[in-house]
Amino acid sequence: MSLAKQLSGLSLGRSQLQVSLNNHINQVRFATKRAAGSKTNKNDSAGRRLGPKAYEGHFVKTGQIIMRQRGTKIHPGENVGIGKDHTIYAKEPGFVRFYYDPFHPLRKFVGVALKKELSLPTPHFEPRVRRFGYEEILDPVEAKREEDHMSRVEYLQQPELKEMKRRRKEKIAESLAKYGSALNEFNLGLSEEESKLAQERLLSIAQLVRVGQSVEEAGIQASYNHLYDLKLSLQRSDITSEEHDTSRQKYLDFVSSFDKKISLDADLNACKYISPEDKIKQQQEIQSQLKNYFNKLITKEDKAKITELIKTPGVFTKAEQHDLFVTYLPKVLPDSIPGATVEIKDAKKAPKGVIIRKIFNEETKTVDLVGKPKEAFLA
Structure with missing residues (x-):
């Protein structure tokens, strides 16, 4: 028996011998383990549960999902919203309506009608029906049915x-x-x-x-x-x-x-009523009178007179009155007004009715005592 025949049926464990036509012996090495198949390749993923979740005429609450889809196969209509994954949900409580819009005849829409007898779409030149201004339900059965559709938060807020x-x-x-x-x-x-x-x-x-x-x-x-x-x-x-x-x-x-x-x-x-021309004249007259109280100490009588002038009926707006009060009746009179400050040498011997403040002097780099009489505080 030739050497090739003797070696043809011989298995040498992890390798195998082959004999070429020229009686040369070649060693061929194979894998030590079988390739394992994937366990998940044979199984499909779970369905995404796409499709309508509420049908024509069904009552939905605010936030309830009406349609799950990939892409806008159904477009959002009145009183509904659409999420980033094209999920359509109700923005108002009402009844589901699937419809076509005359302005988009190739698109199918879904919307929510606020009343059961209403149909969609609303005519183009008519206002949409809103929840504002609804009349009170007098029928106790209808009122109980409407009350049952309330959310818990809405029900607790009724009182x-x-x-x-x-x-x-x-x-x-x-x-x-x-x-x-x-x-x-x-x-x-x-x-x-x-x-x-x-x-x-x-x-x-x-x-x-x-x-x-x-x-x-x-x-x-x-x-x-x-x-x-x-x-x-x-x-x-x-x-x-x-x-x-x-x-x-x-x-x-x-x-x-x-x-x-x-x-x-x-x-x-x-x-x-005051005409615009008369209003301008009265404003100028009042402002000229108010200048007499500028940069001076204000007494109680002066304060009452300034308030009366500024609040003249129909002459100044609310914003204009505010600006005039800030100018002529500030909370605290500035120190530049004569009599708005009193020099204090000893804080313990300050006169009555004077409020002492400490102010840093930039020139002398010291802290000066400055007294302010109560008449300087108008607030």
């Missing part, structure tokens, strides 16, 4: 919200009564309807002035709000077109005459 609403109503009633009594003092000869309209107008202007508008801007905004409410009443068919036109013209005529008689001062009290 505080009711108390705030009550205080707000009382404050509005007090303001209307105040403006009503002020109008009676001016003897404008208004009818009962015109008096009520004037009180509501003054209240609206005062509320707008509190948020930063001037009296003139607030008057324009109050007129716009009243006319817009008339327009909404016409759209709701509460009034006819003829009633709307009559009420609108009547209100404009009333405003044009009333605003030239009554206005509001810086403290939001009713005062006599």
Whole structure:
């Protein structure tokens, strides 16, 4: 038997011999272990649970997820929001609506209707329905059902919200009564309807002035709000077109005459109207009188007179009054005013009614005692 035949069936453990055609012996080495297969390659990952989580007509709460998706297969519509992973969630409590928008016919939207009988999308030129101004539910069954949909935080805040609403109503009633009594003092000869309209107008202007508008801007905004409410009443068919036109013209005529008689001062009290030309003249006259009290000690009588001049009804705004008070009635009179300081040599023997302060003297590098009489403190 040849050597190649003898070696062909021989296994030498970790290596194996091969014989070439030229009777040369070659050693071939193989792996010592089998390659192990991956355990995870055969198993698929868990599904992401994509798809709708609330369907057409379902009631959802604020923050509840409506749709999970990859990409915007469904686009966010009214009263919903979209997260960075394209999750669509409700921003208002209401009922789910899937719909197409006429302005985007190839896109499908999902939104939340605040009432069950409403459909989406809202017509383009109509205002969206909001939760503000909802009427109280008188039916106890419906009220209980609505109360059950409240979150715990919202439910616990109901007593505080009711108390705030009550205080707000009382404050509005007090303001209307105040403006009503002020109008009676001016003897404008208004009818009962015109008096009520004037009180509501003054209240609206005062509320707008509190948020930063001037009296003139607030008057324009109050007129716009009243006319817009008339327009909404016409759209709701509460009034006819003829009633709307009559009420609108009547209100404009009333405003044009009333605003030239009554206005509001810086403290939001009713005062006599002053034209812009007369207002400038009065401002100049008052400022010339105030200069007589500049750089001098202020007595109690002077302080009362300065306050009266600055608070002249209808002449200065709140910001202008503040600047004038800082100039002519500072909290502490400056040391440059004669009589605003008293020289003190011995702190133990200071006169009565003098407040001692220690001031560092830059020239002598020493601490000087300076007395300030009580008349120098105006605050």
